[in-house]
Amino acid sequence: MSGQRVDVKVVMLGKDAVGKTSLVERYIHHRFLPGPYQNTIGAAFVAKAMCVRGQNVTLGIWDTAGSERYEAMSRIYYRGARAAIVCYDLTDSSSFERVKFWVNELKNCEDQCQIYICGTKSDLVENDKALRQIDYHDVQDYADEINARVCETSSKTGQSVDELFQKVAEDFVNCKDFETLAEKGVDLTQKRNATSYTCCHH
Numbered sequence: 001m002s003g004q005r006v007d008v009k010v011v012m013l014g015k016d017a018v019g020k021t022s023l024v025e026r027y028i029h030h031r032f033l034p035g036p037y038q039n040t041i042g043a044a045f046v047a048k049a050m051c052v053r054g055q056n057v058t059l060g061i062w063d064t065a066g067s068e069r070y071e072a073m074s075r076i077y078y079r080g081a082r083a084a085i086v087c088y089d090l091t092d093s094s095s096f097e098r099v100k101f102w103v104n105e106l107k108n109c110e111d112q113c114q115i116y117i118c119g120t121k122s123d124l125v126e127n128d129k130a131l132r133q134i135d136y137h138d139v140q141d142y143a144d145e146i147n148a149r150v151c152e153t154s155s156k157t158g159q160s161v162d163e164l165f166q167k168v169a170e171d172f173v174n175c176k177d178f179e180t181l182a183e184k185g186v187d188l189t190q191k192r193n194a195t196s197y198t199c200c201h202h
């Protein structure tokens with residue numbers, strides 16, 4: 001088993017403009033693109049190989065469009081996901097309502113999927129505490145109820161971004177059916193470390 005390639009499907013969900021694409025961009029390319037906000041259309045895919053506890057794990061990350069116009073499409077992308085990073089903007093309480101929507105969907109349809117509730121743009125609330133609209137402890141209580149993990153990230157500064165994706169990979173390696181899933185894994189050794197397959201981000 002050691003050194004075997006494993007493919008973990010990870011889906012990014014959350015309201016538009018919460019920062020899903022920026023999180024993936026920071027993790028994969030170690031950069032933050034300021035510029036005007038451009039919404040994702042459909043979805044984008046990127047694969048990232050990493051090593052966890054001596055196991056090679058390849059995350060296949062689907063970055064979905066947050067606009068409700070693409071809701072039906074996002075449902076297609078979370079099918080079979082082992083991990084869902086459900087994002088909200090720490091400065092926008094309405095975005096947390098959208099988290100609850102996606103969590104209900106996942107709980108109903110994807111019971112094998114580990115949920116990570118991610119509060120984004122932590123740099124903004126660090127600079128000005130009055131901007132925070134969602135209390136960390138309220139999120140933690142909610143996460144405890146639904147057996148999810150929580151984190152707060154900033155794609156601008158990079159805070160906790162690598163740690164989030166590392167945790168996703170570690171949880172997968174530690175899961176009780178890892179060995180079975182690893183055997184079914186897709187061999188992506190022919191591909192580069194980080195590869196964009198479809199990119200519909202305009």
Ligand SMILES: Nc1nc2c(ncn2[C@@H]2O[C@H](COP(=O)(O)OP(=O)(O)OP(=O)(O)O)[C@@H](O)[C@H]2O)c(=O)[nH]1
Nearest residue numbers: 016017018019020021022037039040066121155156
């Ligand atoms: N200050 C700050 N701004 C951020 C951060 N992450 C994203 N943004 C900004 O928030 C806006 C939306 O970011 P995106 O990553 O495109 O959001 P998205 O969730 O992918 O949006 P959709 O594609 O519409 O679903 C952009 O203007 C980003 O520059 C962050 O960590 N800090």
